[in-house]
Amino acid sequence: xxxxxxxxxxxxxxxxxxxxxxxxxxxxxxxxxxxxxxxxxxxxxxxxxxxxxxxxxxxxxxxxxxxxxxxxxxxxxxxxxxxxxxxxxxxxxxxxxxxxxxxxxxxxxxxxxxxxxxxxxxxxxxxxxxxxxxxxxxxxxxxxxxxxxxxxxxxxxxxxxxxxxxxxxxxxxxxxxxxxxxxxxxxxxxxxxxxxxxxxxxxxxxxxxxxxxxxxxxxxxxxxxxxxxxxxxxxxxxxxxxxxxxxxxxxxxxxxxxxxxxxxxxxxxxxxxxxxxxxxxxxxxxxxxxxxxxxxxxxxxxxxxxxxxxxxxxxxxxxxxxxxxxxxxxxxxxxxxxxxxxxxxxxxxxxxxxxxxxxxxxxxxxxxxxxxxxxxxxxxxxxxxxxxxxxxxxxxxxxxxxxxxxxxxxxxxxxxxxxxxxxxxxxxxxxxxxxxxxxxxxxxxxxxxxxxxxxxxxxxxxxxxxxxxxxxxxxxxxxxxxxxxxxxxxxxxxxxx
Amino acid sequence: xxxxxxxxxxxxxxxxxxxxxxxxxxxxxxxxxxxxxxxxxxxxxxxxxxxxxxxxxxxxxxxxxxxxxxxxxxxxxxxxxxxxxxxxxxxxxxxxxxxxxxxxxxxxxxxxxxxxxxxxxxxx
Ligand SMILES: Cc1cc2nc3c(=O)[nH]c(=O)nc-3n(C[C@H](O)[C@H](O)[C@H](O)COP(=O)(O)OP(=O)(O)OC[C@H]3O[C@@H](n4cnc5c(N)ncnc54)[C@H](O)[C@@H]3O)c2cc1C
Ligand code: FES
Numbered sequence: 019x020x021x022x023x024x025x026x027x028x029x030x031x032x033x034x035x036x037x038x039x040x041x042x043x044x045x046x047x048x049x050x051x052x053x054x055x056x057x058x059x060x061x062x063x064x065x066x067x068x069x070x071x072x073x074x075x076x077x078x079x080x081x082x083x084x085x086x087x088x089x090x091x092x093x094x095x096x097x098x099x100x101x102x103x104x105x106x107x108x109x110x111x112x113x114x115x116x117x118x119x120x121x122x123x124x125x126x127x128x129x130x131x132x133x134x135x136x137x138x139x140x141x142x143x144x145x146x147x148x149x150x151x152x153x154x155x156x157x158x159x160x161x162x163x164x165x166x167x168x169x170x171x172x173x174x175x176x177x178x179x180x181x182x183x184x185x186x187x188x189x190x191x192x193x194x195x196x197x198x199x200x201x202x203x204x205x206x207x208x209x210x211x212x213x214x215x216x217x218x219x220x221x222x223x224x225x226x227x228x229x230x231x232x233x234x235x236x237x238x239x240x241x242x243x244x245x246x247x248x249x250x251x252x253x254x255x256x257x258x259x260x261x262x263x264x265x266x267x268x269x270x271x272x273x274x275x276x277x278x279x280x281x282x283x284x285x286x287x288x289x290x291x292x293x294x295x296x297x298x299x300x301x302x303x304x305x306x307x308x309x310x311x312x313x314x315x316x317x318x319x320x321x322x323x324x325x326x327x328x329x330x331x332x333x334x335x336x337x338x339x340x341x342x343x344x345x346x347x348x349x350x351x352x353x354x355x356x357x358x359x360x361x362x363x364x365x366x367x368x369x370x371x372x373x374x375x376x377x378x379x380x381x382x383x384x385x386x387x388x389x390x391x392x393x394x395x396x397x398x399x400x401x402x403x404x405x406x407x408x409x410x411x412x413x414x415x416x417x418x419x420x421x422x423x424x425x426x427x428x429x430x431x432x433x434x435x436x437x438x439x440x441x442x443x444x445x446x447x448x449x450x451x452x453x454x455x456x457x458x459x460x461x462x463x464x465x466x467x468x469x470x471x472x473x474x475x476x477x478x479x480x481x482x483x484x485x486x487x488x489x490x491x492x493x494x495x496x497x498x499x500x501x502x503x504x505x506x507x508x509x510x511x512x513x514x515x
Numbered sequence: 516x517x518x519x520x521x522x523x524x525x526x527x528x529x530x531x532x533x534x535x536x537x538x539x540x541x542x543x544x545x546x547x548x549x550x551x552x553x554x555x556x557x558x559x560x561x562x563x564x565x566x567x568x569x570x571x572x573x574x575x576x577x578x579x580x581x582x583x584x585x586x587x588x589x590x591x592x593x594x595x596x597x598x599x600x601x602x603x604x605x606x607x608x609x610x611x612x613x614x615x616x617x618x619x620x621x622x623x624x625x626x627x628x629x630x631x632x633x634x635x636x637x638x639x
Contacts, residue, residue, distance in 0.1 A: 064597065
């Protein structure tokens with residue numbers, strides 16, 4: 019059933035609908051179907067795998083081993099997923115999930131509908147925005163995009179500069195080098211202070227020493243290749259007026275410039291929030307990972323009991339923990355559905371829970387070591403673009419703030435920041451953090467944008483068909499807050515209704 | 516500029532499409548953005564305020580910088596679509612409609628009533 023590339027013949031109703039076919043979603047589906055649940059998995063990619071195992075079964079590369087053994091490992095899980103009884107609807111954007119378990123998605127410009135008693139959100143992560151001068155110029159892309167283009171289409175860019183911090187950045191540079199692609203320079207913005215601070219977490223990291231060794235191996239590989247590496251860089255800027263011309267930065271107070279028309283930026287990943295936000299589940303600010311996360315219990319269940327969140331969309335956990343969480347969420351929902359006893363679920367979840375606890379110690383170390391510096395998250399330069407869609411700069415936001423835009427929703431109505439097609443994905447975290455600084459209050463008190471359906475772009479034609487098809491959108495979502503943007507009152511995190 | 520490692524391209528069948536009027540051949544399954552990048556046509560849209568050229572940023576459906584016109588339909592994310600035989604891709608110049616439909620200022624019910632006003636003749 020899985021990886022159905024032609025028009026799918028899906029049923030109308032399921033026990034569990036899983037959004038996202040990465041390690042989290044696939045594992046959840048395998049566990050749930052084994053226990054007899056009727057499961058559908060929806061994903062916007064043409065094939066299963068998610069970010070890490072993208073195209074693992076259909077690599078455009080002659081030797082996909084250059085992508086590393088962590089990548090090839092994905093074949094086992096995609097194979098188990100395909101063998102499972104789960105239905106996989108691929109190439110579809112899920113743009114609405116209702117309180118009644120209704121799931122609406124676009125398939126080749128047509129809106130389709132199904133319902134499920136339980137929902138598992140496994141929509142993964144996105145790269146953290148990198149709001150520095152010039153980051154909006156053509157020629158600047160995220161480093162993850164370089165990897166996406168490599169995995170999906172076998173495309174590479176010679177002579178590019180990679181800048182920022184985090185394991186994914188070094189992985190992508192190493193993957194390029196293994197393919198013989200020239201990298202002009204790696205500008206590493208991990209500050210010295212992070213190395214010192216992370217030492218207090220090193221014991222946790224040693225308990226996952228295989229991963230630590232892998233990480234150090236990547237850096238060695240890059241250094242040995244002769245690629246120019248600048249460490250402890252700050253004040254990163256993209257040069258150029260209409261397109262990228264390179265980067266400038268400082269190391270110990272000395273300025274450097276590197277010319278290149280391709281700049282790839284990366285400073286870690288954050289949960290892909292738009293679905294859990296639109297579902298109205300409770301979120302909280304995580305200071306360790308500097309991101310918003312949906313609040314869940316140990317079964318991954320959110321504040322809306324029929325919604326569980328697994329994998330990187332619940333907070334950054336990495337691929338192996340994402341898979342473990344997917345299984346745990348599925349077990350929890352099997353209990354809710356009456357398909358498994360609680361006792362059996364507890365027994366079956368035990369090993370994954372122990373594994374995740376170990377991984378969390380390693381994660382603390384990684385989060386500490388690769389914590390992106392303030393300067394690159396909270397821009398101070400007035401002309402730096404914060405909202406790419408509506409071209410709102412730090413200056414525009416400051417003005418909006420002075421005029422009463424004290425929380426993200428008020429600021430949005432003052433300035434249009436966050437109102438464009440990306441629905442705040444590229445500016446939301448920056449805005450929360452900037453406002454917290456300006457108000458001199460914790461980010462948790464500042465909050466985030468209120469988001470609603472549709473979570474993705476839908477065409478007029480689709481919406482018009484959708485009005486014919488179903489009364490679909492649930493009242494709680496329709497009625498909430500035309501007034502939200504008129505910005506009265508509380509800036510506190512919204513509680514689930 | 517991006518280049519293709521070309522490894523398995525010969526194994527995939529090819530499709531013909533146009534990008535800003537230019538005839539391009541691309542392997543089946545390639546994303547529209549990859550085809551644009553290889554053709555050197557990297558401007559996807561113009562920014563809404565200063566009308567400056569923009570290009571794909573995330574290549575994974577998040578940033579919406581890669582919105583182009585595909586077969587006359589605006590606001591299509593080039594990084595999510597795959598090439599098809601006969602497809603016509605153009606850099607897009609408009610942005611307004613998109614912000615209308617996805618803006619969180621506008622609820623689906625608003626959008627639907629707006630639709631009812633604007634395209635009422637087509638349905639309902
Ligand atoms: C660009 C990028 C590259 C990465 N590369 C690596 C790597 O090489 N190695 C590594 O260890 N980690 C990598 N990561 C980290 C990665 O997030 C995790 O390792 C792992 O993939 C998380 O698994 P997951 O199942 O939680 O989510 P994912 O694997 O991200 O899967 C989520 C899936 O949900 C889909 N989706 C999201 N929203 C919708 C929607 N509305 N409708 C339909 N489908 C939707 C996504 O397209 C995706 O296929 C990468 C992250 C990013 C952002
Ligand atoms: S490049 Fe970001 S959405 Fe396509």
